[in-house]
Amino acid sequence: MRTWFRILVAFISVSLLGIIFSRIDIYKFLHAFAGVRISFYTVGMILIIITMPFFAYRWKITLQKNSTIGYLSLLYRVTTSYFFNNFFLGVFGGDIYKALRIHKSSGKFFALFSVIYNRIINTYAAAIFPVLLLPFVISKADGNKFLYYSLIFSGILVLLFAVIAVFQRQITSFVATKFKKTENIALLNEVSLTNTMLVSLVIQLINIAAHYMFAMSLNINIDFTDLALLYSVSAVIISIPISINGIGVREGVFIFAFGFWGIPAESALAFSFLSFTSTIILSIIGGSIFVA
Numbered sequence: 001m002r003t004w005f006r007i008l009v010a011f012i013s014v015s016l017l018g019i020i021f022s023r024i025d026i027y028k029f030l031h032a033f034a035g036v037r038i039s040f041y042t043v044g045m046i047l048i049i050i051t052m053p054f055f056a057y058r059w060k061i062t063l064q065k066n067s068t069i070g071y072l073s074l075l076y077r078v079t080t081s082y083f084f085n086n087f088f089l090g091v092f093g094g095d096i097y098k099a100l101r102i103h104k105s106s107g108k109f110f111a112l113f114s115v116i117y118n119r120i121i122n123t124y125a126a127a128i129f130p131v132l133l134l135p136f137v138i139s140k141a142d143g144n145k146f147l148y149y150s151l152i153f154s155g156i157l158v159l160l161f162a163v164i165a166v167f168q169r170q171i172t173s174f175v176a177t178k179f180k181k182t183e184n185i186a187l188l189n190e191v192s193l194t195n196t197m198l199v200s201l202v203i204q205l206i207n208i209a210a211h212y213m214f215a216m217s218l219n220i221n222i223d224f225t226d227l228a229l230l231y232s233v234s235a236v237i238i239s240i241p242i243s244i245n246g247i248g249v250r251e252g253v254f255i256f257a258f259g260f261w262g263i264p265a266e267s268a269l270a271f272s273f274l275s276f277t278s279t280i281i282l283s284i285i286g287g288s289i290f291v292a
Contacts (some may be wrong), residue, residue, distance in 0.1 A: 122239075
């Protein structure tokens, strides 16, 4: 099953890249990519690296209050997990690695839960971020379908999160009745949805600032708030595990999204490549630390 799944996601990545490159001007793309201003790109990379301590902190507060796993240990695993994601050519390699490294200290239940929960809350934060931009983009929504539907979708998810946060104990109690090991599920009430969401929104904001630097490095003319909404929505779609590390999907989504702002596909593709190289650099950093 795993082999067939990998073959499928590899096929999707290759097929999407083939379609994309068959429809763009390769010379314009290379020209855009070659014109990258290293200073802006470097600032963007530094911002992405800064998110690592926040990822580790969110992981820490997701575990049980009596957990003996130290913050620095979690930071190490967050950083090195990027290497395993790329090493295994997928999106779950790093998650499996993180769960395996802490399961003896936290127990299998919380090892799996904390990793899965952090992935979900990270994506959810990206999905609801457009609502925070509402005062800045509402005047543009009528003329931009991408903005309009993104705000509606984001608003629905905000309401859903509010309901889940308010009725967390009732929902947990109901779920506990459906499983045998209810003591583990009951401990989920210790996890603060609000705190983990706030940390996730900070991570999302830093990632947006980093990608705005990437856009500036390519001389892409777009407002920060527009880029924030565009990137947030795109990040949600890219997180769907239907290709190898989002390859193919990432490029297609950014080309589609940037098109609503009249930005050429070649520039959007160059932006996507810069975004992807940031994960490769994190993978190299994580791999180097792991080997050392």
